[in-house]
Amino acid sequence: xxxxxxxxxxxxxxxxxxxxxxxxxAAYPITPQTTIVExxxxxxxxxxxxxxxxxxxxxxxxLAATFGAAVxxxxxxxxxxxHGLMYMHEYLHWTSRARIPVVLALVTRTLAPGWNIxxxxxxxxxxxxxxWILSFALDxxxxxxxxxxxxxxxxxxxxxxxxxxxxxxxxxxxTSMPVELPDxxxxxxxxxxxxxxxxxxxxxxxxxxxxxWPEDTEEMVMDLWRAMEESYNVIKEVDREYGKLFGRSYGGxxxxxxxxxxxxxxxxxxxxxxxxxxxxxxxxxxxxxxxxLRVRFYRPFPHRDIWEYARGVKGLIVYDRAIxxxxxxxxxxxxxxxxxxxxxxxxxxxxxxxxxxGVNVTAEEFYELxxxxxxxxxxxxxxxxxxxxxxx
Amino acid sequence: xGKDKLVIEKPLYDRLPIAKPMVGxxxxxxxxxxxxxxxxxxxxTRCFLCEIYCPVNVIRVEPETGVEIDYDYCxxxxxxxxxxxxxAIEMKPE
Amino acid sequence: xxxxxxxxxxxxxEVLQPGDAACPGCPIPMAxxxxxxxxxxxxxxxxxxxxxxxxxxxxxxxxxxxxxxxVAFASAAAVASGVAEALKRRGINDVQVIAWAxxxxxxxxxxxxxxxxxxxxxxxxxxxxxxxxxxxxxxxxSGATPYGAWTTTTPIIGKTEHKKDVARIMIAHNVPYVAxxxxxxxxxxxxKLQRAKKIRGFKFIHLHxxxxxxxxxxxxxxxxxxxxxxxxxxxxxxxxxxxxxHLSGASRPYIDPARRKxxxxxxxxxxRFRNITPEKIEEIKRYVEMNWNWIKKHM
Numbered sequence: 001x002x003x004x005x006x007x008x009x010x011x012x013x014x015x016x017x018x019x020x021x022x023x024x025x026a027a028y029p030i031t032p033q034t035t036i037v038e039x040x041x042x043x044x045x046x047x048x049x050x051x052x053x054x055x056x057x058x059x060x061x062x063l064a065a066t067f068g069a070a071v072x073x074x075x076x077x078x079x080x081x082x083h084g085l086m087y088m089h090e091y092l093h094w095t096s097r098a099r100i101p102v103v104l105a106l107v108t109r110t111l112a113p114g115w116n117i118x119x120x121x122x123x124x125x126x127x128x129x130x131x132w133i134l135s136f137a138l139d140x141x142x143x144x145x146x147x148x149x150x151x152x153x154x155x156x157x158x159x160x161x162x163x164x165x166x167x168x169x170x171x172x173x174x175t176s177m178p179v180e181l182p183d184x185x186x187x188x189x190x191x192x193x194x195x196x197x198x199x200x201x202x203x204x205x206x207x208x209x210x211x212x213w214p215e216d217t218e219e220m221v222m223d224l225w226r227a228m229e230e231s232y233n234v235i236k237e238v239d240r241e242y243g244k245l246f247g248r249s250y251g252g253x254x255x256x257x258x259x260x261x262x263x264x265x266x267x268x269x270x271x272x273x274x275x276x277x278x279x280x281x282x283x284x285x286x287x288x289x290x291x292x293l294r295v296r297f298y299r300p301f302p303h304r305d306i307w308e309y310a311r312g313v314k315g316l317i318v319y320d321r322a323i324x325x326x327x328x329x330x331x332x333x334x335x336x337x338x339x340x341x342x343x344x345x346x347x348x349x350x351x352x353x354x355x356x357x358g359v360n361v362t363a364e365e366f367y368e369l370x371x372x373x374x375x376x377x378x379x380x381x382x383x384x385x386x387x388x389x390x391x392x
Numbered sequence: 393x394g395k396d397k398l399v400i401e402k403p404l405y406d407r408l409p410i411a412k413p414m415v416g417x418x419x420x421x422x423x424x425x426x427x428x429x430x431x432x433x434x435x436x437t438r439c440f441l442c443e444i445y446c447p448v449n450v451i452r453v454e455p456e457t458g459v460e461i462d463y464d465y466c467x468x469x470x471x472x473x474x475x476x477x478x479x480a481i482e483m484k485p486e
Numbered sequence: 487x488x489x490x491x492x493x494x495x496x497x498x499x500e501v502l503q504p505g506d507a508a509c510p511g512c513p514i515p516m517a518x519x520x521x522x523x524x525x526x527x528x529x530x531x532x533x534x535x536x537x538x539x540x541x542x543x544x545x546x547x548x549x550x551x552x553x554x555x556x557v558a559f560a561s562a563a564a565v566a567s568g569v570a571e572a573l574k575r576r577g578i579n580d581v582q583v584i585a586w587a588x589x590x591x592x593x594x595x596x597x598x599x600x601x602x603x604x605x606x607x608x609x610x611x612x613x614x615x616x617x618x619x620x621x622x623x624x625x626x627x628s629g630a631t632p633y634g635a636w637t638t639t640t641p642i643i644g645k646t647e648h649k650k651d652v653a654r655i656m657i658a659h660n661v662p663y664v665a666x667x668x669x670x671x672x673x674x675x676x677x678k679l680q681r682a683k684k685i686r687g688f689k690f691i692h693l694h695x696x697x698x699x700x701x702x703x704x705x706x707x708x709x710x711x712x713x714x715x716x717x718x719x720x721x722x723x724x725x726x727x728x729x730x731x732h733l734s735g736a737s738r739p740y741i742d743p744a745r746r747k748x749x750x751x752x753x754x755x756x757x758r759f760r761n762i763t764p765e766k767i768e769e770i771k772r773y774v775e776m777n778w779n780w781i782k783k784h785m
Binding site for chain 1: 397398399400401402403404405406407408409410411412413
């Protein structure tokens with residue numbers, strides 16, 4: 001049993017960095033990410049953590065410096081939110097295409113204008129196609145555990161891709177919860193030394209990123225895609241190992257609660273999945289056959305796992321805390337496309353957009369929305385495919 | 393500091409954007425030449441200026457024999473001829 | 487016959503492999519030979535988008551027997567910061583980290599990351615090779631393009647503003663070492679790199695690099711024009727350390743305006759100044775005098 005502390009989500013990231021024996025942290029302040037970096041600075045200055053902090057002048061430079069340190073052989077972490085992530089965006093592509101292990105903690109926050117510091121998932125989805133492994137935590141314990149797991153996944157030779165760990169602004173970032181810390185030595189032993197595919201440190205003369213012709217480029221991108229496909233197994237394996245060693249695992253890429261016999265599934269990602277679980281419990285008590293499918297890793301997209309549970313269900317309701325303007329919610333789009341890999345006869349899949357701009361969605365509201373969806377189908381009606389749920 | 397040993401292990405999918413030092417990375421750049429530097433080594437004072445300034449690194453000043461140019465890669469820019477203080481190098485059409 | 491002493495060490499020959507992708511007469515590989523003489527293979531160049539990204543040649547080859555990290559345009563100084571800190575962390579101290587960026591990547595898009603790295607005083611050398619426009623994309627105006635110069639985005643009347651003086655901006659950062667240099671003066675550059683190598687912390691070198699293609703001159707004149715810039719007093723070679731400007735030997739005579747060659751000598755070789763008016767030449771002269779006065783005041 002490890003030590004138990006009461007930590008905010010942001011502090012959980014900081015302690016995970018310490019446990020993972022990160023060498024270098026480069027970051028730039030943005031609300032609500034700041035307390036991650038403040039805590040790390042404190043841990044370093046107090047001598048509790050042996051690392052170098054680079055207080056850069058922008059997020060673009062934060063990930064650029066992180067990338068440089070990683071290429072030169074350091075275990076690295078950076079953290080940001082919202083517009084900080086937008087400013088970094090160029091370097092997300094740069095890092096994954098260089099196939100260099102990096103871990104980034106994202107405290108998800110709405111985009112402006114107007115200025116809004118509350119959580120929605122627009123910033124997260126904006127990185128969908130960057131070639132990063134994208135994960136989303138449910139609570140602060142998972143923030144800590146997933147951040148540690150992220151280093152193991154990122155530095156696996158079958159993968160060598162950067163990993164993003166998301167946590168919702170305030171709901172997790174600034175809310176204290178009991179968090180169990182695994183034993184430091186045990187974590188160090190499990191993670192092992194920093195591992196990467198190449199290093200630029202002046203020993204072997206390498207040039208990273210020269211001008212590249214189309215055929216070569218395409219082959220490199222194909223290998224990035226293969227590594228991402230491979231990461232599916234690695235993520236599961238890492239989660240299992242972690243569970244064996246530290247007593248907690250999360251079901252790999254998805255967590256499905258009350259799913260085994262469910263006729264309906266409610267799908268969501270992030271902290272509000274907790275409220276959805278509460279709603280589903282209420283529905284279960286009333287005899288509704290429904291489970292919650294929480295997506296823990298959005299990239300690689302866990303279509304296999306979703307199919308496993310969605311096979312034979314009558315309907316799925318997918319909750320998105322963001323929207324792809326002109327189309328649908330991102331999680332919805334992927335769920336529909338993902339299931340189509342396995343069947344041409346899809347169940348009814350509806351999409352509810354809600355909680356955008358940090359609007360609170362309660363368990364009661366999830367209850368109503370989900371119940372409505374089931375009632376409609378059971379009553380022989382077609383529920384709307386996409387609804388924007390907004391109440392004031 | 394430097395507490396753990398770094399491990400470099402080949403990726404499973406290993407097409408990475410990594411390049412290595414190579415002579416003639418842009419091909420035989422001598423083919424670009426329109427004018428060719430021709431050396432009169434009897435005039436050469438071995439001052440090294442042509443070698444120092446040659447942007448392609450194809451000139452060697454040898455104390456005994458004088459200036460040697462690797463025409464496989466010389467792009468014919470003419471800088472050697474321009475910096476030569478005794479006009480020992482002349483640019484001639486290919 | 488005894489072997490004459492070469493003016494620069496023979497390892498000037500080592501790093502640059504013949505057959506790079508530079509245009510004929512390009513000043514960039516010329517300067518790399520001087521880097522080679524100082525650091526040999528023991529250097530990591532961090533190169534943002536610029537001519538040099540092309541000059542080193544396409545994958546899977548690389549014209550330099552050195553390490554290179556190609557990086558996004560705005561980020562050379564930030565990546566170099568990370569590399570320098572990682573090497574420090576790993577106890578590697580025999581490799582020189584060098585951010586090698588053009589004038590656009592430095593004076594324009596890279597300014598914030600440069601300023602940040604300088605303020606944090608990371609231990610590396612930043613070299614801004616200044617060909618005075620966005621040459622790689624086809625000669626567009628940059629913050630470092632001089633007054634009156636034609637570029638493809640100042641196509642008819644020429645640039646109406648003076649050049650951004652990045653070396654002076656870096657002096658204002660109170661970094662341990664700032665220098666100006668020129669590809670026309672390899673010995674001077676060599677001495678400056680040697681000094682920079684011994685100093686811990688952030689070092690900045692502003693390297694004047696005439697571009698035959700962009701400045702519209704015959705490639706054979708790269709060195710001649712680089713020298714004329716100094717001999718006309720237009721480009722001043724100096725070092726800044728210990729709170730003072732130290733005028734370099736090559737520029738010392740030109741503190742006296744009477745010993746400078748006429749500016750017109752420099753301009754006439756370059757097609758980019760073909761349409762310059764006498765009034766504009768007067769303005770350039772005023773600007774040059776102003777720069778010298780600043781130098782004199784801070785010596």
